[in-house]
Amino acid sequence: MDFPIFHIDFIGNRLLIAVDAILHVLINHAFAIGALPIVVLLEYTGIRHGDPRWDTLAYRLLKVVFIVTTTVGALTGVGIWFSAALVNPAAIGSLIRVFFWGWFVEWIVFVSEVSLIMLYFLSWPNSTESALAKRRHMRFGVMLAAFSWITMAIIVAILGFMMDPGDWHERQSLWAGLFNPMYLPQLAFRTSLAMVMGGMTMMAFGYWFTDHDMAFREGLARTICVWTALWTGLLAIAAWWYSSVVPAHMLANIPVAITTQAYTDWLANFKWVLIAGLLFVGWVLADSLRRPGRLHGGQYVAAALVLCVMLGQFERVREFIRKPFIIGNYMYANGIRVADYPLLRRDGILKHAVYAGVRDIRSDNQTIAGREVFQLTCTRCHTVKGVNGIRAQLVRMYGDQRWNADVIAAYLENMHGARYFMPPFPGNQEELTALAVYLASLQNRAQSYEGVQVTGIPKPDHVAASTHYGSIPDLTHP
Structure with missing residues (x-):
């Protein structure tokens, strides 16, 4: 109750954060997390085969990743901090106190990530002088992909804590907060989903970048789609693992989160929408492996968009089902601590x-x-x-x-x-x-x-x- 109230009535605080956060998550998963390993994979393939076409394509794809992540991705990341601090400063203050050192490490990793993507992208033209220089350059890409994933790994711990703090209420330590019951399942789910999204996104761009070389496109489709198919299998396992640890009271909120209070009967059909979307992505992958390079580029675009829609809906549901809490069993969505209710009611x-x-x-x-x-x-x-x-x-x-x-x-x-x-x-x-x-x-x-x-x-x-x-x-x- 110590902070002023910020409010924009026509959009509301929920939607203000949701628009910015979902856009950031889509960019983060599809480009920063999922696409960078593929760029490194293509660069390595070019070194292994001695074919400069792989290197040229990898550089063009990296240019897309570089532009998107350092502009819209960076702005929306800062926007999350700005909007969340305006809307619910008490919750942000609480999370900072619990995860101060986690966020401290995350900011160091983030600054390193920004430095690495600048170094990886800007030094690319000079890395083709020799095979040794190329291998040294590829190490920047490996470190960049790793640091991007570490950033997500830390933030996912905080997201899991907000849903279910586990035994943090008794232990009240950083490690108890980090390794909450939701952490590892959600990290596995987001990692595999990001890799699948990155595969489809990079294949969509790669299709257009190779429109005059069908033979090379076949090799590209085979390389990326094998990588993506492996992660798709892991995604199914991770999704089951994640769903198995969601607390019962959150599962009960899903009908309202997915639809509206007036149309909860649509829930029975929603799971078939999800299954149909995953089957479509699976069909695109299977057809690409069966007929590499023969699919239309629009199919890869459609698969990438389906994954984006599914991730956006997942974020919407995840944010809603933790209600009535913003931090599980500690602070309600209205920014008031559970422990303060007796005093305020008096x-x-x-x-x-x-x-x-x-x-x-x-x-x-x-x-x-x-x-x-x-x-x-x-x-x-x-x-x-x-x-x-x-x-x-x-x-x-x-x-x-x-x-x-x-x-x-x-x-x-x-x-x-x-x-x-x-x-x-x-x-x-x-x-x-x-x-x-x-x-x-x-x-x-x-x-x-x-x-x-x-x-x-x-x-x-x-x-x-x-x-x-x-x-x-x-x-x-x-």
Whole structure:
């Protein structure tokens, strides 16, 4: 409760992060993780066969990887930090306290990765002087591919921790956080998926780069598709392993995550959509091995796009199913620690919110106070009229009949039991009533909440910030 509230109502905080993060993950998996080993493989093939065509193609593919990863990839990576820190600074602060040394190492690896890709790409033209120079140059590519994977390996540990911290609550050490129950299965899944995505993506580019040399294209298709097919088999195993460690309460959230609350019956058909997508990718690989170089380039593009769509949906589902938590069993999606709930329910959240504009609720300021409560407890997931807008939710629930604040309050009080993915209401009864009054007022006047809450009225000296209470040590304060 110590941070101002940032909110853009038309897009919402969830979608703001999702657009940036999914785009970054797609680039990271398909290019930084999956494509670089293939570039090195093609460079090695050229050395082994003494054929400069392999080297020329590898350099052209690396140019694509270099441009994409150092522009859009780098910007979206920084964008994740920027948007996440704006939307949920308490969660980011907690993660930094747990994984400080992990992130410290990750930033060293990342800087090394940037340096290596510059060195690998810019030194390529001078590496063709001799076979010895070429082999030395290839070592930069091997190190670059390894460092790119290490970056992902560290971040995946943090993503797994946010889903299921495991015994970290008891041990509270960096190693307990890193080696959480979700870590190794998710790392295996993402690694194999990235290799398959990189194979299809590089084959799509390679097809167009070899349009005048059918014999060479056949060799290229055979080389890349054998590599990709091997990783596809590992992907199936890793996917099963990963799905087997997802906690039961997260599995129960999947119907809502995949579809919408109004169309959960589509879940039964969704698995067939996934199976059809994987079968299509498998068919492209099998046909490439049976008729190397004879497939149309559009088939490789389609396979790469299918994998991108599947990864994007996976990220969407993964982010949703960990709800109601942003950090499993430690912090709810609203940015409030589980351990702080007893205090906030006793005193109310307004008294412990540094930037709240209202401290005491009276009969003449209920709507204003309710709006304050809404922005403190709801805006990390909901908007007023934008994406995942609360007014549209209320229209679906209550239609055109007059919205009754008492009915809405009764629903808010029990919403966590009815919909587990919704965090429990954290405030006291007065704040619950005020929030219900504000939500009922949206039927007639639904003004969007925009901007950053940067001012507040002073708290009484005897009231401390809520993050200093609770049985679990605070991760956002020294």
